[in-house]
Amino acid sequence: MSPRARAWLPLIGPLVLIAVWSLLVQSKAVNPILLPGPGVTLAHLWNATVGGTMGADFLATLSRTAQAFAIATVIGVPLGVALGASESLYRSVEFLVDFFRSTPSSALIPLFMLFFGISDFNKVAISAFAAVLVVMFNSAYGVMNAKRTRIMAASVMGASPWRIFRDVLLWESLSQTFVGLRSGISLALVIVVVAEMFIGSENGLGHRIINAQQVLNVKDMYASILAAGVLGYLLNVGFLLLDKRIVHWSGRA
């Protein structure tokens, strides 16, 4: 396949989605009042973004997601690396990490409101909590799964444990850390949207989705869902690019 043809490949998925969606609506398999067609929805998304308040809600959700992700990264990466460096330390907290990783964060909303009050920050906090576990877990495993040969090579050459940690383990773990960061940012977005829907909020895509649902404004509801999906996709693409630049040796060593 020529590189030019290859560049068009990512478009196939969205086109199939739009085709299936329009087929569903046009065949009247679902009531068009409850599921508007893709054309109408995309047009509404455009109008709401250009002339309406969709942009503001998009930015509000993006801002909360970014805050939650920043907190998760600042706490999760160093903690994960530290835990990974000492396997016995990791084993001692493994239960907690896996326990909370499997607990739906949205079920912990009451607990977070207890600590963070009814401020806007509780939405960021609960999302950061969900993301930090994924980030930490992956960073720890990155360090633990570092190639033994390299560690041994460094140690044979007389490197101190600190030097091995700094020059070998940290770099070795980066690839896995990036996997964690990518999953973490997607999770942060999902939890921010859920929190905006169920904790209540003055803005944001989740707030928009729940309000549109309540007044049966299905066009706006699906347009907001699309906007949330686009946001998630863009964050993911951004991370892939960053990953390629920073961890350029990934998979080749």
Added chain:
Amino acid sequence: MPSPKHDVQPDAQPDTRQALLVDRSRRRLVGAAAAAAGTALLGAPAIAQSRPKLAIGYWPIAGGLAFFSAIERGFFKDAGLDVEAVRFAGPNQVVEALIAGRIDGSANGTASTALALGDAQAPGLLKFFATNYANATHVLDHIVVPKDSPLKTVKDLAGKRYACGPGINNITLAKAILERAGVPDPKVTELPLGQLLPSLASGQLDAAYVLEPTAVIGRRQNISRILETAVISKYVLGDAATPWHGGAASLRSESIQRLGPAVPKFLEAYAKGVDYVRKAGVEANQYLKGYTAVEGDLIPEVPLSGYRMFNEMTPADVAAMQKLFDLFAEKKVFERRLMVEPLMLKA
């Protein structure tokens, strides 16, 4: 009842060679079973014709008590109707199911504004045949404050931390109460319903707009007290005695056509449910169990809704309901003004 059809099917289409091997008694058995299946199949439509089937959607809140009572006391069965109660997580899901044609109607307790929005999206979708209302007599809506709060009236809420349940319906009403009470530019925080009392208890809030049974729970747990009651009637509708027809029971127009003579029977049986609640009082609350989350010793404390069947609605009732709808149009929750009168089932 075991279905003979299922028992027969594996043997009913045997391979020819196998069929020859089947011994006589087995063949007799298969024959008898097939005959039974045939009878059951022939009998089924006859039964369906004699007992019209209706699926009625409900939201698990106390406002649906008249419907729950009618089912549990067998009023529908006595009228020869097979009524199925279908539970939904919220009023919007009930409305979506009505639009999609998955249910024939909604029980009381389904938000009247949500039903009206459904009818606006699919014109002629449904008719209201009963409403449930709250006012100073049938209490439902309050503003509650922490039990030791120094606040005395709704007017004192200016600049205070005030919250309500999530969603645009709650926000619109919670804001309107304060605005009409004379509080300029009120701020309302949305919180999950279950978080309103804990937030009052922890001092994060000064007041909240709540529906029952939240105020009852708050009093029993010694967290909150009612600052003012019937706040929608008093402030939004202008008089504490005016009924706030917040919920409605409805039938799909298509189902009304399909059911024909069964409709009056259904309405009569439903009216018996309403009548039972009116006469039995809080004793009727026993039927909240299983249909709502209310359980145990909370059951007798849940206040009763008032009900109006379609043939009891007065012009004043329609006007009060219209006033509520107009607030939603004024606040741009409705895209345009929606009218109550055409939505009501005519006697």
